[in-house]
Each structure stands twice: as structure tokens, then as C-alpha cells.
Amino acid sequence: MEYQQLKFFEKNNRIPGGCGVAGIVNVKGNLFSGENIITSICTMNERGNGLGAGYAGYGIYPEFKDNWCFHIMYDDIRAKEIVEDFLEDGFDIVNEEPIPVHRVKTLQYIPLLYRYFIDIKRDKNSQELYDQQEYILSTIMKINKNFDGAYVFSSGKNMGIFKGVGEPEEIGDFYRISDYKGYIWTAHNRFPTNTVGWWGGAHPFGILDWSVVHNGEISSYGINRRYLENAGYYCTLFTDTEVITYLFDLLYRRHQLDFNIIGNILSSPFWEMIDREEKEKMEFLKALRIIYAPALLNGPFAIIVANSDTVIGLNDRIKLRPLVSAERGDFVYLASEESAIRCVCKLPENVWMPEAGEPVVVQIKRV
Amino acid sequence: MKPKRIIIKEEYCIGCRLCEVYCITQHSPSRNIIKTYKGKGPKPVSGIYFEEKGSTSFAIQCRHCDEAPCVENCLTGAMYKDKKTGMVLHNKKRCIGCWMCVMVCPVGVIKIDYKEKKIVSKCDLCIDSEFPACVEHCPNEAIELVNEEGKKIEK
Amino acid sequence: MAKAKNITEFIIERDERRCIKCQACVRVCASDVHSYDDESQELLSDNSRCVGCHFCEDICPTGALTIKRNPSATKDNAHWTRDYIYRIVKQSTTGGILLTGMGNDKQYKNYFEHMVLNAAQVTNPSIDPLREPMELRTFIGRRPDRIRYEKIKENKYILKESISNLLHLEIPVMFSAMSFGSISLNACKSLAKAAFLSGTYWNTGEGGMHRNLYPYAERAIVQIASGRFGVNTEYLERAAAVEIKIGQGAKPGIGGHLPGEKVSEEISLTRMIPEGTDAISPAPHHDIYSIEDLRQLIFAIKEVTSYKKPVGVKIAAVHNVAPIASGIVRAGADFVTIDGIRGGTGAAPLVIRDNVGIPIELAVAVVDQRLRDEGIRNQASIIAAGGFKTSADIVKAIALGADVVYIGSAALIALGCHLCQKCYTGKCNWGIATQDSYLTKRLNPDIGAERLCNLLKAWALEIKEMLGGMGINAIESLRGNREQLRGIDLTETELKLLGIKYAGEAW
């Protein structure tokens, strides 16, 4: 297939697949190099097939920490010009540069990769933070939906997503991940069930400062997506990861729910268990299930979701995909396999398998 | 000892009289419905009395009374109360056909078998099989078998 | 007039080698088909009277009876079929509207049979319902768009907005509205008891609630129709929910008429009308000529019931169903019942039943989409009705967006109905659509309830199997999840309306 065809296919089809996920967090918010996350994810190359990998790092742009940072991939220079014109309308562009890369011979279909550190123009800036985020969100939705040759794949502050079609080593090397320092790193190793050409299809997926890496296939996708569409989230990619990301944004940012509640919504306890709780808790859990029924993620998954302050690991309600966590000192590790943790942390103090539907919530407590 | 009894729910009796058909079949030598009715041999008399007026109907059989007048009045002891089960049973060999039992039965459910002259016919709760044939085949559960405490027994 | 002869639809075949002349058939047939001739000692039958209810066939202890369709044929004619010819014969005799019972029997496209379900393979494991929990619990009523709560301390929350006034079902299937009057009290009792035992709801229909059904009232949805029969405060308070009936799939736009001779003492007491008077439900509610009038009625009922019970509205699926449903939700209804063209009835004009309305599949799809587009889907549940005949139909309707499905005909079939469509004659041999004491006693409600419970249990098991196959373990993840459906033999327009992809298309 030609690149454009591959891209069209990737964008317009839900492609199931298996995957590996990994995450390393420093709970004090201290920065560390991206080297370990590469080692960690590459340990699980069995879980990928070289058709997609990616990383998300938080705290990597300290010099522009108050600017929104867009990572955009373009098919060609024309698309870049159109999008830049559009951006200049609503934003002050503080800095604009190609994303620094190493040449890796084996990689194909490499798009033009640019990053922009931007501010919302003053007249628009006067609004509340809440509205700022809504504004950024709608901007991303517009670009991704309306400008065919362009795709915003990272859009938070002081964080960035780097992804592409290739082995995790190649992608890590290409984006020079070990040159960055962050306090949260997550990574993804993909095993899609199609031929892949378009880099936008790789993971992590992100909007605002959310990033999600995900292993699984959501059987409830159809209704999750319709639910989000009614809330104004336009799903451009038809991926489960996209849906999960939007759900987190909707529930955490818009509905202001904490992560334990979100865990109870996305991976809800069974009625049998709810019925056994004491009255108050039972009423609460029941209300959650009733109100957020269309947000229940049904089907196998293990996800690592991050924003600037938190990392959450979550399994589906009957734990059909693996997820292991471990701790040592200020570090918390999450991965599909224990090996991916042990290779970067020989002697963890504590290793455990999160229960089905029990979120592992790691809060960053900066000192 | 109180026996099992068949109780009547006349509000559900649809008047089909299948209970009789199956009672007869059950007490025939072949126990095959078509053979019983169309075959050469004599057809037993059913142990059921069927009554009908307007839209009300019901089937009634021997109540297996605790103090059974038919037993008390039987001259030969052909009609007797079985000690173990409490059922009122009839021993054809001893029956001389005086029909005292027929006269004294308060519910009138002992029938005369004219073909065999002296013998009477009454419900024996199908002791020869596991379950009363009439109850089993009633299409609307208008008759039910209950145990000593009045609880329904399912086949 | 010689041409006025009754048409003979069925032929009775009696196998003389099997018939034992027990005369059970003679005693049970309410159409007086069979008779016993003492003189010749033979059983006779008058085929022309047979309605094809198969009751005698069922009762005959030797299986001697077979009821066959009359093979007598008119000359092949694709246009003038035998059915249409005899309709004209009948009408030119009587000069009246042809009446019928049960649902539309015409060959309209059945979309359920043009949709197939998904199953998980490799990339997603299917779930074995025998080993893993599989949840069908469903709620009906208005729900807020988000949770409102207070955090007391870590992991301890209390609700600020309670959502307790919802109906709670253990299976997404309910028994649809069938009034005492259109069906017998024993039939009502069977439905009520089964709903009670199975954790679902039954619907009184528009005929009020007979006092013997009060024990099952907490599982009852009571109806308010244009005749307002049996409606008073206690009636509303006793119920679990209230349904305002605007229309019905079998006869959209048509009222109802229970002739005076059927208004017995019990019916008169239940409907609160004098014995022997005709019970007439006008075509429209004469206090609802527009949506704002409906709103008034909805809120009047809510006031009476202290906002404690869901109040819904039932309409027939018609061309404009989506905007109408949206209007109903905006008027304050907590659920909308949509009854499709195959919905049943006790009596309806044949032309109306067979020609008015649209299939429920399309109606559910467009209503669900409309409510979502308008952002009000959470404000009301969608109850689909009209000809659901297997658990697969139910699964498909839920995937299209229905919350719950009402079954009527299927429930009656469980009670014995053989769809002879003669409900309007009041001579139902199965004791369902009749008030004749000779016939009503044929339906023993204990047996009826048990059979209905069995049906629901069996369907629940099948629904769980289908869900498990899709890799889903809670029914809410199927609801509106049209990705699990694919169309076969459907046009672009049909696919668009149903919101589904064609079979063979991947995610």
C-alpha cells in the first residue's frame, strides 16, 4: 500500500493488537534521563512487532514550562504552512523548531516533525484556565479533523510525546529520548494487526497533558465513542487509546472526579460486590455505574495514564491483560511484565500485581 | 398415618376428562392408551368421578378418609385401610358385590363394575406406579397430589 | 347470498386408528368444531369454524388430531392472493371494517434478520458466562449527566443528588401493556407473578389494576390512556412507574373499544365504569392536543406521586418518531416506549395494523441517535416494543440503543397462544384473550407464571452467551454499541439509519 493509503487505513479503522506498556515515575518529581524507559520497554520486544513504539516524558521542557507545546507531524511542507497560518491566528508562537532527531536508517515513512511552544493570544488568554484547556482541546480537534496532512500528537505543557513506526530502540534512538530528563516516563511497544505506515497511529496517545499507553481491545468501544462524541470529543483515530484518553479528560478535568472514582467508572466493580457494601458506599457505587454506564470500559486492557501530577495504572474488571507494579525508594515502576521492571531496578522493595479494576495511583509530591 | 391425597382445584378444571382416560389406561393390562380403548379386552372402570355444571367442573376421587365408612361397612373386609400408607384399598378377591360401600361413601366415588358384576372400582392412588396417572396428565394442574402436610408433590 | 359462505381456513384431520373417542376435543373446542354423533358413534368436525388455535391438537391424548391449512387454492395470482380475495368476500357480506388481533403478519423487511452480531477472537478473549459473572442488571429512568457528591475523607464519598427513583431490572426484558379486559385476569396474574419473581416489571395496560393483582403492584407499570380507566391517586401510588399511552404499534392513531357485553362486574370495578357499558378509549387524549399538554399531564402525575416514580410515555413508531421522542423527553418523560409496526393488540382494524407505522429496529436507531445528538440521552430510557421473538432480537435492539425491551406476543405464546389472531372475538381457547369463565379457567396462573419465568431465564442465559462471545460482561457496554452489529443485505440508507457498518467491514 502507498503511504497515503496506509495512513487513511490507520486513521479510519480500529486496529486491534497486542502490546507492551511500561512506566517509571519519580514520586518526588526529580528528573531522570529517558535511558531507563528505553531499556525497560525493549525488554518486552516479544510483545511488539516493530510496527510502532513511543514514549511520553513529563518535565522535559523546563525552559518552556509555562507554554503549551504542540508536537505536530506533517505529510509535506504545504500542510505545515497551512497549520502555521492557522496557529498564528490564535496563538503567540514563542518558539518553533524541528523536533531534534538522529538519523536511523531502518525507519520509513518519516513525516516532518515540528514542535511549537505557544501561548494563547492575549485577548483569548483572559479567560479562566478551564476555558484555556477547552480552547486548546478544540484547536487540536480542529487541526486533526480538518487539516488532512497535519496531526498534533502531543499538546501539554512541559511534557512531550514521541512516537513512530519502528522498534522501540529505533524510535528511542531516533528521538534521542535519552537526551531528555523527566520525572515521569511511559512507553509503548506495539503489535498491530495491520501494515503500518502512518506515524500518528503509534502510541502513546495524548491530549493536553494526558498521555495514555494501552494494551488491549475494548469491546465497549462503540458506546464509549458515542458517549464521548455527545460530550464534544471527536474521535479522529478510531483507536481505543484515543477513547481512553478522552474519557480521562472528561471525567478528571470536566467532571472533577478523583482517580479512585475514575477507576470505579472505567473498570467498575461487579454488582455482586456493590450489593454487599454498606449502604452509603453501595449507593455511591450504584450511582456511578448508572450514570457512567456508557463509560465502562469492557474488554481486556492494561493502561498507564499520566498527567503532570499523576500516573495511574489500571486493569480491566476481570484482569485479562497483565500489569505489574514495583517500588524502590522514590521510584514507582509499572509494566506489562516483571522483567521490564527488574532490568532497570534489580532489587525492588515491593513488587505486586494490581487486582482487576483496582487503580494504582501514583501522585507526584514535589519537595 | 395420614395418606397422600389428591386435592382438587376446580377453578382450573377445564372439563377435558383426560384424568378419566388416563386412570382407565393406567389400570388396564397393557397400560397403552390406544390398546386399552381399541383393543379386545375389557376396559377398566375409572376411579374418578367427574362433575360439571355450567362452567364449573371438577374431578373427584376417593378421599381416603381417616375414618372410612366404606371400610367400616364392608362385610368381608375387602375394603380395608392399609396400615402403612393409610390408604383405603380394595381387595377384589374378597369382594362379594354387596355394594354397601357404594351406598355409604359420602362423596360417592366408588363405582360399580357392571361387567365383572360384584367388583367395585375406586381410586388406589395408582399404587402400582410412581405417580397418580390422573394428576400427571391433567393439562392444567387442576388436581394435585399432596403429602400428609398438604404440600404439593411433583412428579 | 351464496357467496357469503364462511371461508374454511383449516382442515381437521382425525386419525381414526388413533382416536379413542374420548371426546376431549369435543369438550374443549370453544369454536364448537368437534361433535360426537351418538347414533353413528362417530366424531364429526365442522372445519369451517376452526380458527387454528391448536388447542384440541394439544389436548388429544392420542395425537389423533392434525390441524392443517386448507389447501384449497384460488388460481395463482401474485396480485390477487387468496387472502385478499376472501377479505373482499367477507366485507361484501358484512359491510364492516375487518378486525384482527395480535401483530402485523405481513412480510415487511425484518431488520433483525439483516443484522449479525460480533464475537471476540484472538485479539480479545471471549468470556465464558458459566465461569465469569455476566451482568444484565438494568435501570429505567432519568439520570443526571454527571455524579454530584461530597468527599468526606479519602475513599469515602456521599451522594449529593440521589438517583433512587429508577426502576431496577435483573433482565432487560419486561412484559408490555395488556389490560385486564383485553386479556383475562388469570393471564394478568401470570404476567404479574412472573415479573415479580424474575425481577422485572409488568404493565397493567389501560384497564386499571384488579385488586387481586395488588400483591404484585410494586413490580407494576400502570398505564394512563385516553379512556383514563381505573385511574385514581391510589392507582398511581401503588405502582412502580407510570406510562402515559399515546399510541400503540398495532394501531397508531386508533382508539380502543371494549364492547359492553365484556364489561363484567370485575372489569367494571377495575375500570371504574358501570357494568355493561362500552369502554371506549378515544383515538387521542382529549386533553393532549400538543406537546405542552403532554408536559402538563406528565408533571401532574409527578406531583401526585411526589416525584418518586418514573413517568414515561408510550408512542407508536411512526415516520416522525425521532423528533416526537425528543419532544417527549424534553416534556419531562423519564422513559419513552416505542412500539413498532409488529406490535400486538387485542383488536385492531386489519388495514391499520398491517399498514401504519415503521419497524422498531429503525425507530430505536433513529431515536437513540437523536437523543444523543441533542445531548439528552441520559434524561430518559428507551423501551423498545413490537414483535420481539427471540433473545437475539433483544440483544440487537439493545446494541442499537434500547435500554429495555417489552415483550407482549412472546409472553402470550409462553402462556399458550398460538397466534390464531382471533383475540377480538373474545373466544380465546387458551384462556388468554377472553373473559368467558368457561375459557379463562384454562389458564392456571401458577403454570403461566412458571412458564414465563422459564422463558425469561432461558433468554437471560442466551443473552449472556452472546455478550460473553463479544467479550462483554455487563449489558451497559452493549447498549448503543453499534460496533457489535453488522448489516447484511441492506442499502446505504438503511445502514445509515441503523448506524451500522456492512458485514465484512472491520472496526
Ligand code: SF4
Ligand atoms: S384432567 Fe384435569 S382439567 Fe381435565 S377434567 Fe380432569 S381434572 Fe379437569
Ligand code: SF4
Ligand atoms: S390416582 Fe390413579 S387410581 Fe386414583 S383416580 Fe387417579 S389415576 Fe385413578
Ligand code: SF4
Ligand atoms: S381428543 Fe383425540 S382421541 Fe379424544 S375424541 Fe378427540 S380426536 Fe379422538
Ligand code: SF4
Ligand atoms: S378452533 Fe382450535 S380447538 Fe377448535 S378445532 Fe380448531 S384448532 Fe381445534
